[in-house]
Amino acid sequence: MAIATTDPTTGQTLRTFDPLTDEQLEEALARAAAAARSYRLTPVEDRVRWLRAAADALDADTDDVAELMTTEMGKTLTAAKAEIGKCAAALRWYAEHGPTLLEPEPKDAGAVGAEQAYVTYQPIGVVLAVMPWNFPLWQAMRFAAPALMAGNVGLLKHASNVPQTALYLAELFRKAGFPDDVFQTLLIGSGTIERVLRDDRVAAATLTGSAPAGQSVAAIAGDVLKKTVLELGGADPFIVMPSADLDRAADVAVTARCQNNGQSCIAAKRFFVHRDVAEEFTRLFAEKLAALPVGDPRDPATKVGPLATESGRDDVEAYVADAVEKGATVVVGGQRPDRPGWFYPPTLLTGITPEMRVYDEEVFGPVAALFTVDSLGEAIEIANGHPYGLGSNLWSEDEGERAEFVRDIAAGMAFVNGMTTSYPELPFGGVKQSGYGRELTELGMREFMNAKTVWVGPRSDQQSSGDTATASE
Numbered sequence: 001m002a003i004a005t006t007d008p009t010t011g012q013t014l015r016t017f018d019p020l021t022d023e024q025l026e027e028a029l030a031r032a033a034a035a036a037r038s039y040r041l042t043p044v045e046d047r048v049r050w051l052r053a054a055a056d057a058l059d060a061d062t063d064d065v066a067e068l069m070t071t072e073m074g075k076t077l078t079a080a081k082a083e084i085g086k087c088a089a090a091l092r093w094y095a096e097h098g099p100t101l102l103e104p105e106p107k108d109a110g111a112v113g114a115e116q117a118y119v120t121y122q123p124i125g126v127v128l129a130v131m132p133w134n135f136p137l138w139q140a141m142r143f144a145a146p147a148l149m150a151g152n153v154g155l156l157k158h159a160s161n162v163p164q165t166a167l168y169l170a171e172l173f174r175k176a177g178f179p180d181d182v183f184q185t186l187l188i189g190s191g192t193i194e195r196v197l198r199d200d201r202v203a204a205a206t207l208t209g210s211a212p213a214g215q216s217v218a219a220i221a222g223d224v225l226k227k228t229v230l231e232l233g234g235a236d237p238f239i240v241m242p243s244a245d246l247d248r249a250a251d252v253a254v255t256a257r258c259q260n261n262g263q264s265c266i267a268a269k270r271f272f273v274h275r276d277v278a279e280e281f282t283r284l285f286a287e288k289l290a291a292l293p294v295g296d297p298r299d300p301a302t303k304v305g306p307l308a309t310e311s312g313r314d315d316v317e318a319y320v321a322d323a324v325e326k327g328a329t330v331v332v333g334g335q336r337p338d339r340p341g342w343f344y345p346p347t348l349l350t351g352i353t354p355e356m357r358v359y360d361e362e363v364f365g366p367v368a369a370l371f372t373v374d375s376l377g378e379a380i381e382i383a384n385g386h387p388y389g390l391g392s393n394l395w396s397e398d399e400g401e402r403a404e405f406v407r408d409i410a411a412g413m414a415f416v417n418g419m420t421t422s423y424p425e426l427p428f429g430g431v432k433q434s435g436y437g438r439e440l441t442e443l444g445m446r447e448f449m450n451a452k453t454v455w456v457g458p459r460s461d462q463q464s465s466g467d468t469a470t471a472s473e
């Protein structure tokens, strides 16, 4: 895929970029390594100041950056502004909590015959971040804020369709005062990732993207024994039980499926509705989906803009065609509008069977697949049969059902009477083929830190006799 800005609202390519030459990439790697050597020694209070300055700069740049994001990948301007606000919040969260999280953790020195024993958290070095286009600022920031707080250096290989947002991010950190080269955007194609990951100056990698992309990065990283964090696909279940407030659940179901024009790993994609309320919930869900304004992402009234790429729209169409051919009913939507740009309307499918691709694949667009079930156990069983396990949602007022859901759903995140959402204050990540590792909070920061065990024996002038190091050997 060419590195280019192509507006999904019109299909017009507005700007193209040459990938880095081999020499330019070599220089970038050398600069990253040099930056890592000095940046790890910078005082924590300087990092805090730079993170806060980056948050303030983001606030000031909001209108321009939101326009850029909308132009590059079609999210509504409203959604782009919300995403920028969340990035600023994450920067401030790490500025506030980072210093405490970086303090050494004392251990029981007496139990190990030491005068002092503790864990000190140290940066791992240069981390490669391979990021997707759907939340072009947030997903990169979710890596960058903790990494920079920790004293790591970032190399961003962003998706090829959001180059200007990617370049903005590096510029943001530069103007916030971070030392040169602690965060660089590499304009490279995906074929160059292997070279970067195998380079001895790169210590680790994080990837948000598809499961095949994750497998490829994990395989290379495994070959050279480097740490990875993977945040891959999701096919999140949204389960509605009879005790739920159906109107509220249907409102949230619409947002959960159509957020970001339906292109989110944590969008609810498969809706499991108890038979006793299936008819009523389907009616409410269908009415609300049909009422969503689809159109110009710059219009504040628009809720669903275009899909980011033409091939993405083609994929979504193919999923619906496959389901319809195999007997699904289209309750709402299902026809692309006759207009320029890569639009696809909110669509509701019922009568889902295991032969259909929507049964167990991830549809990256505003298409909801609704299953009628007879019990929570049945919903959980079908949901858990999916290879992914990222987020999950239950709507129920019944304490027993809530407990069963939290205990049994195979997912990294379980939301009750709400929709899966990422917050700077909560860990984010999945299980099974949705990936491994966690982002955000202290868990996210420590993924790329060396938790160094420190054992300090008594000074020799204070040692009475014997070998203090052998206590528990």
Ligand SMILES: O=CCCCC(=O)O
Pocket: 134, 135, 138, 263, 264, 265, 266, 421, 422
């Ligand atoms: O595709 C993944 C979407 C993550 C969105 C979020 O963190 O809010």
